[in-house]
Amino acid sequence: MKVKLKIWRQENAKAKGSFQTYNFDEVSPEMSFLEMLDAFNTKLITEGKEPVAFDHDCREGICGSCAMYINGHPHGPVSGITTCHLSMRMFKDGETITVEPWRAKAFPVIKDLIIDRTAFDKIQLAGGFISSNVGSAPEAHSMPVIKKNADDAFDAAICIGCGACVAACKNASAMLFVSAKVSQFALLPQGKVEAKERVQKMVAKMDDLGFGNCTNTYACEAECPKEISVTNIARMNREFLCAKVS
Amino acid sequence: MSMKLYSSLTKKYIMSLAGLFLLMFLLVHLTINLLLLFDDSGGLFNVAAHFMGTNPIIQAFQWVLFGGFAIHMLIGVILQIQNWMARPKRYNKRAISEESYFSKFMIHTGIIIFIFLVIHLTDFFVKKIGGVVPEITGGELAGMENMGILVVEKFKNGGYVLFYVTVFLILGFHLDHAFQSAFQSLGLNNNKYTPFIKWLSHFIAIVISIGFITIPVCIYFFK
Numbered sequence: 344m345k346v347k348l349k350i351w352r353q354e355n356a357k358a359k360g361s362f363q364t365y366n367f368d369e370v371s372p373e374m375s376f377l378e379m380l381d382a383f384n385t386k387l388i389t390e391g392k393e394p395v396a397f398d399h400d401c402r403e404g405i406c407g408s409c410a411m412y413i414n415g416h417p418h419g420p421v422s423g424i425t426t427c428h429l430s431m432r433m434f435k436d437g438e439t440i441t442v443e444p445w446r447a448k449a450f451p452v453i454k455d456l457i458i459d460r461t462a463f464d465k466i467q468l469a470g471g472f473i474s475s476n477v478g479s480a481p482e483a484h485s486m487p488v489i490k491k492n493a494d495d496a497f498d499a500a501i502c503i504g505c506g507a508c509v510a511a512c513k514n515a516s517a518m519l520f521v522s523a524k525v526s527q528f529a530l531l532p533q534g535k536v537e538a539k540e541r542v543q544k545m546v547a548k549m550d551d552l553g554f555g556n557c558t559n560t561y562a563c564e565a566e567c568p569k570e571i572s573v574t575n576i577a578r579m580n581r582e583f584l585c586a587k588v589s
Numbered sequence: 590m591s592m593k594l595y596s597s598l599t600k601k602y603i604m605s606l607a608g609l610f611l612l613m614f615l616l617v618h619l620t621i622n623l624l625l626l627f628d629d630s631g632g633l634f635n636v637a638a639h640f641m642g643t644n645p646i647i648q649a650f651q652w653v654l655f656g657g658f659a660i661h662m663l664i665g666v667i668l669q670i671q672n673w674m675a676r677p678k679r680y681n682k683r684a685i686s687e688e689s690y691f692s693k694f695m696i697h698t699g700i701i702i703f704i705f706l707v708i709h710l711t712d713f714f715v716k717k718i719g720g721v722v723p724e725i726t727g728g729e730l731a732g733m734e735n736m737g738i739l740v741v742e743k744f745k746n747g748g749y750v751l752f753y754v755t756v757f758l759i760l761g762f763h764l765d766h767a768f769q770s771a772f773q774s775l776g777l778n779n780n781k782y783t784p785f786i787k788w789l790s791h792f793i794a795i796v797i798s799i800g801f802i803t804i805p806v807c808i809y810f811f812k
Contacts, residue, residue, distance in 0.1 A: 349681075362681060415684030441682040448675050511686055513693060514672035546596055555675030556597045556668045559770040560693065562686035574778050581776030583598045 344370045344431065347439040348383065350395055353452050356459075360452065362441075372432040376419060377402060377409060379431050396455040402427040404568065407505030411456050412443040417507035417566050425505065425568045445506050447515035448553045462552045463504050463520060469548035470541035471524040477533050492530045499526035501569045508563035508571070514555030519563035521549050522579035523571050529582055539586035546583055597671075600664050605771035607661040612768065612793070614654055619800045622740075626807055631737025635725065638736040642717060662703060669696045691766040698763040705756040712743065744808035753805050761798025768793050 345368045353360030367383050374382070377399055384394035400408040409426035413419035419429040434440060444452050449462040500523070508519035525542050528534025534541075557576060564573045595603070621641065624633040641647050691698070713736070716722055722734040743749055769790035772778065777786075 351681075412680060415680065415682045416686070420684070443680055443682070446676055446678050446680055448677055513676075515675040516672075546598055550597050553675055555672040556601065557774075558668070558672070558692055558695065559766070559773045560686075560688040562688040565686040565688060573773070574780070574783075577773050577776045577778030579776075580598060580601070580774060583596075584602060584776055587599070 344372055344434075344436040346370055346379075346431075346434060346437070349439055349441045350455070351443045351452075352395070352455055353444075354454065356451055356453055364439075370431055372430070374431045375402070375427060376411075376413070376429040376431060377427050396453075396457050398457050399427060404428050405503060407503030407568075410445050410458060410460070410505055410507070410510070412445060412510055414441055417445070417510040418505070418568050422565065423568060423570050425503075428568075445510040447506075447509050447555075449515065449517070450506060450509060458506070460504070460506050462554070463506065463517070465552060466517065466521055466545055466548045467504075467524065470537070470544035471528075473528060473533050474537060475533070486532055488531060496527050496530040499523040499530070499571065499575050502527075502567075502571050503569060505568060507566050507568055509554065511562040511566035512555065512557075513560060513562065514558055516557045516563070517549050517552075517554040518557040518576050518579070519567060519571055519573065521545050522575035525579045525582060526575040529578065538582060539589070542579060542582040543586050546579075597668075600668055601774040603660060604664045604668065605774040607657045607664070608767050609771050610657045611654075611661060612764070612797075614657070615797055619797060622804050623800065625737060625740060625804055629812070631735070631741065632728075634737045634740070635733055635735060639733050642734070658706070662699070665696065665699055689766050689770070691762045692770065695763060695766060698759045701756060701759050702763060713739065741808055741812065744805040747809065750805040750809045754802050757798050757801040760801070761794045763794075764797060765791055765794035 345366065348365045348367055349362050350365065351360060352363045365383070367379075367386065369382060369386070370379055377397075380395060380397060387394045398408040398410055400406040402409075404425045404427060407425070409418070411418065411426050413426065413429070418424060418426045419433070421429055421433055442456060444450075444456045445458045450458040450460055453459050502520060502523035504520060506517075506520070509515050509517050512518075525545060528541060529538050559573075559576075561573050564571065621634065621637045624637055625631060628634065716739065717734065717736070722736060722739055725731055725733050725735045744753075767790075769783075769787045772783070772786050
């Protein structure tokens with residue numbers, strides 16, 4: 344199949360950057376999107392041109408590296424998957440595919456499609472951990488956890504920190520990411536000890552880093568490759584309010 | 590108010606509480622306005638308007654209401670500016686996500702409602718304060734300000750009715766997102782009750798919007 348690639352090219356963090364359009368005819372519908380980009384880069388290198396810089400690592404949907412805004416959606420038009428799981432059979436022959444980096448003040452572009460997501464690390468460092476040494480996994484009956492809480496904590500913990508929530512949000516808000524990280528601890532006994540301190544520090548860091556405010560559009564939930572629920576945002580709002588007034 | 594003075598979440602709590610308070614005001618206002626439809630003489634409406642305009646508790650509460658509007662608008666503008674600043678460069682191609690549709694236009698619908706509020710206050714509140722409202726001449730209510738006739742005169746103007754209907758449709762769009770959003774911002778999201786709150790949000794938006802719209806339409810066509 345043939346595609347027309349409209350890709351954001353930016354030499355470095357300080358360069359202005361612009362869209363470049365390329366015709367790429369050697370695409371197989373069986374290729375993943377990243378495999379297509381690999382093949383396209385091989386073509387560019389063969390022609391003596393600069394390949395397109397993009398982030399990738401595990402290619403099995405768990406590292407969150409392959410951050411790309413494809414045809415108006417983070418990770419492409421198919422819901423519940425990352426870019427590495429996106430197949431070229433999802434596109435039509437001859438289609439123009441627009442590929443952009445995440446756009447947010449807190450995620451500056453480093454080169455082409457690669458963005459700097461250090462902001463998420465900074466939020467995690469502000470409180471996304473437990474300080475106490477909890478040792479190895481305890482005997483299950485020694486620390487009862489309600490099944491629903493365990494499930495909800497797990498559902499929050501599967502956030503891969505890819506930043507699709509920020510990319511999708513019209514306000515570039517990081518609320519879904521931060522709330523998932525707050526929730527995974529707040530729901531479990533080990534995390535409750537520092538819960539009040541944690542939520543306040545993480546929210547303060549999120550605000551400092553220049554992310555936008557949540558206006559409850561729920562685009563983050565719709566676009567999240569791990570389908571993290573906005574109920575986590577409500578939980579964080581509750582946690583923060585309780586921490587402030589108690 | 591410094592943009593950094595309160596956390597993003599605190600601003601959202603204040604925004605939500607002020608919004609829910611303003612919603613209560615809208616329901617009271619709608620109830621009083623609907624009296625115009627149930628009483629051709631306008632007497633009921635005039636008595637209610639007189640009560641609202643003279644009762645000392647209501648008069649004191651009026652300033653709380655102005656405060657609620659001011660806080661809701663001020664924080665709304667601050668949040669919006671911060672949101673615009675959070676994405677200095679926009680996307681070239683943006684698709685529609687499954688999101689609360691009217692949430693995208695809260696600042697726009699809010700600005701239109703604010704403009705209407707200024708016009709509305711100039712038309713009624715300022716005239717009332719200035720003492721230029723005609724008095725009722727005969728009957729039990731003689732000497733009382735005839736706010737009803739002021740409203741009916743306004744709603745006999747087709748252009749004004751069209752403007753009024755448009756603004757209240759926009760208010761409906763604003764409320765459709767606002768009510769359920771306030772609950773989410775306050776952390777009141779629950780698998781059991783949230784679907785009902787979302788339904789209630791649509792219901793309240795329709796009731797308030799259609800309720801206010803019915804009055805000028807009925808007066809224009811049937812009175």
